[in-house]
Structures are given as C-alpha cells and as structure tokens.
Amino acid sequence: MSEAYICDAIRTPFGRFNGALASVRTDDLAALPIAELMARNPGLDWSLIDDVIYGCANQAGEDNRNVARMAALLAGLPISVPGATLNRLCGSGLDAVGSAARALRCGEAQLMIAGGVESMSRSPYVMAKAEQAFARSQQLEDTTIGWRLVNPKMKALYGVDALTLTAEHVAEEEGVSRADQDAFALRSQQRWLRAQEAGFFANEIMPVTIAQPRKPERIVSQDEHPRPDSTLDALSGLKGVVKEGGTVTAGNSSGINDGACALLMASGEAVDRHGLKPRARVVAMATAGVAPRLMGMGPVPAVEKVMQLSGLAIGQMDVIEFNEAFAAQAIAVCRRLGLQDDDPRVNPNGGAIAIGHPLGASGARLVTTALNQLERQQGRYALCSMCVGVGQGVALIIERV
Numbered sequence: 001m002s003e004a005y006i007c008d009a010i011r012t013p014f015g016r017f018n019g020a021l022a023s024v025r026t027d028d029l030a031a032l033p034i035a036e037l038m039a040r041n042p043g044l045d046w047s048l049i050d051d052v053i054y055g056c057a058n059q060a061g062e063d064n065r066n067v068a069r070m071a072a073l074l075a076g077l078p079i080s081v082p083g084a085t086l087n088r089l090c091g092s093g094l095d096a097v098g099s100a101a102r103a104l105r106c107g108e109a110q111l112m113i114a115g116g117v118e119s120m121s122r123s124p125y126v127m128a129k130a131e132q133a134f135a136r137s138q139q140l141e142d143t144t145i146g147w148r149l150v151n152p153k154m155k156a157l158y159g160v161d162a163l164t165l166t167a168e169h170v171a172e173e174e175g176v177s178r179a180d181q182d183a184f185a186l187r188s189q190q191r192w193l194r195a196q197e198a199g200f201f202a203n204e205i206m207p208v209t210i211a212q213p214r215k216p217e218r219i220v221s222q223d224e225h226p227r228p229d230s231t232l233d234a235l236s237g238l239k240g241v242v243k244e245g246g247t248v249t250a251g252n253s254s255g256i257n258d259g260a261c262a263l264l265m266a267s268g269e270a271v272d273r274h275g276l277k278p279r280a281r282v283v284a285m286a287t288a289g290v291a292p293r294l295m296g297m298g299p300v301p302a303v304e305k306v307m308q309l310s311g312l313a314i315g316q317m318d319v320i321e322f323n324e325a326f327a328a329q330a331i332a333v334c335r336r337l338g339l340q341d342d343d344p345r346v347n348p349n350g351g352a353i354a355i356g357h358p359l360g361a362s363g364a365r366l367v368t369t370a371l372n373q374l375e376r377q378q379g380r381y382a383l384c385s386m387c388v389g390v391g392q393g394v395a396l397i398i399e400r401v
Contacts, residue, residue, distance in 0.1 A: 002267040004101035005278035006398065009368040010036045010206050011261035013223050014356035015121070020220045021258040022121035023210060026062040030054060030071035030117035033262035036206045037113065038076065041264065044274055050109035052083035053100050054262075055092025055116030057359035059085065060143045061124040067117060071260075087360075088287070090325065091386045091394035092116050093261060094363025098285030098396050100265050105282075110270040115262035118358035120144050122258075145256060145359075146389070158292045163389060164241050167248045167326035170296045174332035178247035181327035182235040184341060185252035185353050188324060192350025193228040200349055203372045204365075225255045225356035252327035257356035261364035280371050283381070283397040284310040290391045296329025298393025299385040300336045306383075306395040314338065317345060317397075318379025321366040323386040324351035333387075348373060362386065367398065374400040 010033045015021030021029065038046055054068035068083035088095045093116025100114035123144040130137075141148035147160045154160065161169070170176065195201060207221040230251065240246025241253070264276075271278050286309055288301035299322060307313060314320075314337055324330045324347065331341050339346060349369060352362060363386055370382035378400075385395035 001105050002107055002269065004104035004282040005266050005268065005271055005401070006263055006280045006282065006367070006371060007266050007271070007276045007278055008037055008040060008264040009204065009261070009371055010040070011204055011361070011365055011368055012208050012259050013205050013220050014225055014257045014259035014358055015220070016224045016356070017256040018121050019224045019258070020210060020218070021119070021208065024119065024208070026117060026119040026122055027067055027070040027074060029119055029258065029260045030067050031074035032208060033115060033206065033260050034071055034075035034077065034113060037262055037264050047078040047080055049077060049081045049111045049113055051103065052077070052081060052113040053086055053096040054083065055086050055088070055096040055360040055363060057087060057089045057092055057118060058123050058143055059087060060126050061122055062119070063117065071117065088392065088394060089389040090323065090357070090359050091363055091388040091392065092360040094366060094384060094386055094394050094396055095287070097263060097364055097367050098282065101282035101285065104265060104267045110267045112265045113262055114265055115260065115364040116360035116362070117260040118360040119258040120256045120358060161293050162242070163295070163325070164248050164253065166293055166295045167253070167328045168242050168246055169293050170332050171247050171328040173294070174335070176328045176331045180331055180341060181247055181252040182232060184327040184331055185235055186230055186232055187342060188347065188350045188353040189226060189228055189230045191348060192226045192354035195349035196222070200372065200376070204368050223355050225257055226350070226354040248326055248328055252353065254325050254352035254357035257358040259356065259358035259361045259365070261361045261368055263364060263367065278401050280374065280398040280400050283399050285394070285396040287392060287394045290393065292391035295389055295391045296326060296387045297332060297336070298387040298391060299333045299395060300393065302393030302395035303337055303383065303385050306397055310397050312381065312397065314383065317381050317383045318377065319348065319370050319373045319382035320346045321370045321382065321384045322346055322351065323357065323362055323366060324353045325357065325387050327353060329387055363394070367396065370398060
C-alpha cells in the first residue's frame with residue numbers, strides 16, 4: 001500500500017461574519033488557495049491532479065453546483081482535473097483530507113488537492129416549495145448555520161437542538177463550569193496572540209486582495225476574528241446565548257466566519273516522480289456517531305477509533321488540534337480522553353474560539369496548523385479532531401517526515 005503525503009498547505013485569512021472577506025464570492029474564495037498552491041509549485045504538471053476534494057457545509061448559495069469543481073476551474077487548473085464536494089458539516093474539510101489520503105493509499109490516485117471552503121457571510125436564505133397549489137404560507141430559512149427545513153420525524157426521534165443548546169447539554173452532563181469555559185476561551189485568545197507575534201501564521205496564510213469601489217485595494221493577511229484584548233472579567237460578564245443562567249456565551253464559542261484552505265497531497269510514487277518534498281504523511285482517519293443532542297462529544301469515539309486503527313496512543317501525540325466549536329465541548333472531550341484543560345499540546349496556537357470556524361474549511365485548517373506546529377517543534381505525530389452537527393466526530397493523525 002502506498003503512503004499519502006502532504007506536500008504543501010495554504011489557507012486564506014479567516015474573516016469575521018460580514019467582515020473583510022464578505023464581498024468575495026464563495027466559489028472565488030475556494031479558488032484562492034488552489035491558485036496559490038499552483039504558484040508555489042510551478043514545476044508540477046497540474047494536469048496530472050487526479051481529483052480535487054473540497055469540504056463545504058452549506059452548498060445552498062454560490063457554493064452550489066459542486067464548488068470543488070468550480071474552484072478548480074476558477075483557479076486555473078486544466079479542465080481535465082475533476083472535483084467533488086464533500087459534506088460532513090463541520091468536519092467536511094478534515095474528511096476531505098482523509099478521503100484524499102485513502103485514494104492515494106489504495107493506489108487509485110497519485111496527486112490530489114484536498115481542502116474546504118465556507119463563506120458564512122454569504123449564506124443565502126432558502127424558501128421551501130408550497131405543499132399545495134395556491135398555498136399562502138411561505139417558509140423562509142436562514143442557511144448560515146444549524147437546522148432548516150426540519151423533518152418532523154427527526155425532531156420527534158432525536159430533537160433538533162440548536163448547536164449552542166447542544167453545548168449547554170454537554171456542559172451540564174459533563175460538569176463543565178462557566179469559569180472553566182471562560183478560562184479555556186481566554187487561553188485560546190492568548191495562545192493565538194503569542195503565535196501571531198512570533199510570526200507563526202505567516203507560514204500558512206496567503207494574503208487576499210479585496211477590490212473596493214472608489215477606494216484602493218485592501219490586502220487582508222491576518223485572521224480577523226481573534227480578540228487578543230479579551231480579559232477574564234469581560235468574558236465572565238457576557239450573558240448566556242441559550243437560556244437565562246446558561247454557560248455558553250459568544251465569548252466561549254467559535255465564530256461565524258469566512259475562509260478557504262487547500263493542501264497538495266501525493267503518493268510516494270508521485271513524490272519521487274515529480275520531485276516533491278513530503279512534509280507529513282496521513283496515518284489514519286476515523287469517524288463516529290453520537291447522540292445529536294450531544295454532538296460536541298463526537299471527537300471522543302472518533303479519536304478512540306483512530307488510535308485503534310493506527311496502533312498509537314494519545315500520549316504519543318506531540319500536537320493536538322481540537323476544533324473549539326464551544327469551550328464546553330472542547331473541555332469535555334479533553335477530560336474524557338485523559339487530557340488536562342490546559343494541556344500545552346492542545347491548540348498551542350489558539351483554536352476556533354480565537355481564529356474562527358468557517359465550517360467547511362476548518363478541518364483542513366487544523367491539519368495545516370498541526371503540520372506547521374510539528375515542523376516548528378520537530379515533533380512526530382499530530383492528532384486533529386472535530387465535532388460535527390447532528391452527532392458525529394472525525395479524527396485524523398499525521399506524522400511529520
């Protein structure tokens with residue numbers, strides 16, 4: 001069986017909701033890191049890419065009609081290069097990397113691009129079709145995040161709790177206090193600030209040029225969501241977003257964001273043939289399901305499964321990138337896996353609470369950040385994992401080479 005190597009990885013800055021990247025169409029945003037990969041690797045014959053796999057959670061707006069294929073064409077890849085869009089909601093980008101790795105390992109592909117995109121700022125409203133002729137009622141749904149056009153049977157069987165409410169469930173059932181959540185959120189912001197000041201993100205973020213009417217072009221080269229001036233007092237003063245006295249707040253939750261990320265992946269044979277420099281290999285990926293009302297706990301069985309598949313243990317991981325959908329679930333996952341809340345291996349450069357969470361892109365971002373951190377500290381293994389809406393988890397291990 002061949003190996004699946006990551007040879008290059010790049011992403012856009014992650015923009016705030018209705019922020020710096022909001023004017024960029026989703027398919028154009030998706031194309032940017034692919035075009036950057038092409039510019040960074042000019043000696044590669046890009047017609048040899050076997051497939052482009054992109055994660056995207058919305059797909060109701062400008063990301064419809066297979067945004068992976070659209071991005072490939074818009075980036076300038078030859079028309080012979082196909083593309084497929086994968087949707088595992090929040091885990092889509094991580095699943096895209098794992099799916100590309102599987103194709104490479106089994107010998108069905110030699111060169112792949114994997115990644116993801118989400119423009120939550122540009123998520124459209126959708127309207128359901130009338131159930132009968134001349135119906136006067138209209139159902140308009142916001143597709144930015146969460147449930148829409150709910151199946152009554154699904155609601156009766158499992159509930160359709162908002163994501164923030166699932167985090168409250170996790171906090172209550174796992175005994176995660178408000179103070180612990182706020183402390184975790186503050187560490188995310190502080191770790192991001194240290195990484196930013198050290199120039200860490202320069203290795204993974206490409207600048208994006210934004211055209212502005214009657215103004216000079218704007219260059220966006222830094223994540224827009226972090227709040228490095230956050231304090232524990234300010235965080236503790238925020239009200240719960242779900243219920244009176246609730247512990248989940250805007251300050252200890254991830255953001256609603258825009259961004260894209262892409263990785264160039266290759267088999268061992270392709271690495272040798274094209275003179276590529278492998279940076280890491282994908283060891284294994286696993287997915288698992290949990291109760292939808294406790295979707296934040298999805299990483300626990302997924303991590304346990306990927307450890308079993310790989311024959312490794314979490315103690316062997318030098319870097320751990322957990323997507324911080326909510327501090328409540330991130331803490332609960334750490335504790336269930338035997339990790340301390342402030343384990344220095346977990347999100348050492350901050351996580352989604354600081355950086356942001358453009359759904360389809362975040363998983364690919366985790367892998368990119370983990371790879372750069374492994375190289376920075378000369379580590380060997382990194383674990384990336386995410387919770388997924390409707391009750392799933394996905395986990396992936398990479399090894400620096």
